[in-house]
Amino acid sequence: MTDKEQAEERYLRQHDDNPLKPVSGNMVENLKAEIIEAYEAALEADDKDTIKRMEWELSTLLIKKNELRAYVEKRKAERIRRHPVLMEEAAETSE
Numbered sequence: 001m002t003d004k005e006q007a008e009e010r011y012l013r014q015h016d017d018n019p020l021k022p023v024s025g026n027m028v029e030n031l032k033a034e035i036i037e038a039y040e041a042a043l044e045a046d047d048k049d050t051i052k053r054m055e056w057e058l059s060t061l062l063i064k065k066n067e068l069r070a071y072v073e074k075r076k077a078e079r080i081r082r083h084p085v086l087m088e089e090a091a092e093t094s095e
């Protein structure tokens with residue numbers, strides 16, 4: 001069994017044991033992609049009302065604003081690193 005298969009099996013086993021328990025320790029990673037994408041869109045549009053509302057709602061789930069923003073920045077960096085055109089644009093804007 002490969003490492004990936006073992007990790008998937010462990011993930012499924014954790015989820016089956018208690019479906020209410022978060023699967024990983026980082027609560028942000030357990031959010032649905034649609035929520036993260038909506039938050040990223042609000043950040044891009046600089047929609048302060050939506051950002052504050054989403055951060056407040058997520059804080060009720062014990063997700064801290066700084067963890068959420070760090071996760072969004074990590075996702076953005078990964079997208080830039082995987083896409084050569086975006087990588088060039090990022091290098092030009094940082095100069």
